[in-house]
Amino acid sequence: DVKVTQSSRYLVKRTGEKVFLECVQDMDHENMFWYRQDPGLGLRLIYFSYDVKMKEKGDIPEGYSVSREKKERFSLILESASTNQTSMYLCASRTTRYEQYFGPGTRLTVT
Amino acid sequence: KNEVEQSPQNLTAQEGEFITINCSYSVGISALHWLQQHPGGGIVSLFMLSSGKKKHGRLIATINIQEKHSSLHITASHPRDSAVYICAVRWADNQFYFGTGTSLTVIP
Numbered sequence: 143d144v145k146v147t148q149s150s151r152y153l154v155k156r157t158g159e160k161v162f163l164e165c166v167q168d169m170d171h172e173n174m175f176w177y178r179q180d181p182g183l184g185l186r187l188i189y190f191s192y193d194v195k196m197k198e199k200g201d202i203p204e205g206y207s208v209s210r211e212k213k214e215r216f217s218l219i220l221e222s223a224s225t226n227q228t229s230m231y232l233c234a235s236r237t238t239r240y241e242q243y244f245g246p247g248t249r250l251t252v253t
Numbered sequence: 254k255n256e257v258e259q260s261p262q263n264l265t266a267q268e269g270e271f272i273t274i275n276c277s278y279s280v281g282i283s284a285l286h287w288l289q290q291h292p293g294g295g296i297v298s299l300f301m302l303s304s305g306k307k308k309h310g311r312l313i314a315t316i317n318i319q320e321k322h323s324s325l326h327i328t329a330s331h332p333r334d335s336a337v338y339i340c341a342v343r344w345a346d347n348q349f350y351f352g353t354g355t356s357l358t359v360i361p
Contacts, residue, residue, distance in 0.1 A: 245295075
């Protein structure tokens with residue numbers, strides 16, 4: 143079975159802190175994605191990566207950056223956390239047949 | 254702008270009822286996916302459709318390409334079906350665009 147893991151289920155950070163969210167998949171997928179999920183808005187794409195060291199902006203990249211140094215690991219970075227980044231963050235990896243596998247999510251609260 | 258519309262937003266049903274969740278989209282798509290999200294956040298993929306109908310256990314998904322509409326049906330609903338059901342469409346850019354979800358509660 144494909145497994146996508148995320149570093150934390152719950153995280154509380156202060157405004158201005160640098161935040162790292164890590165995602166690891168164990169199925170050698172090239173495509174990985176970071177989404178955020180907010181009530182009434184559905185999942186929105188922040189960044190995605192088609193391969194190691196490659197990254198592409200999604201629909202809402204402002205305030206975020208990403209890192210993909212190894213194929214299995216895709217990190218989301220909040221350079222200076224703000225309260226409007228309080229959200230559920232979901233990582234996913236995808237097969238070449240477009241089957242998406244999601245991690246359990248990280249519920250981030252910025253105070 | 255939300256180009257994927259789901260209805261209803263919330264749905265409460267008695268155990269055993271037949272349930273239908275609807276998804277409409279605005280332009281032609283490569284495929285449509287139905288996802289299930291349980292409390293706690295984890296999302297699993299239920300179906301991927303580009304035409305016709307698929308069935309898995311008590312779940313049935315249909316799509317009408319001409320009408321740009323898909324439905325997810327649950328037969329003989331059970332409390333363990335309680336979850337948020339999300340429709341996602343994949344367009345020519347191969348990215349997913351998600352509906353806001355339908356929250357289903359099945360009461361024993």
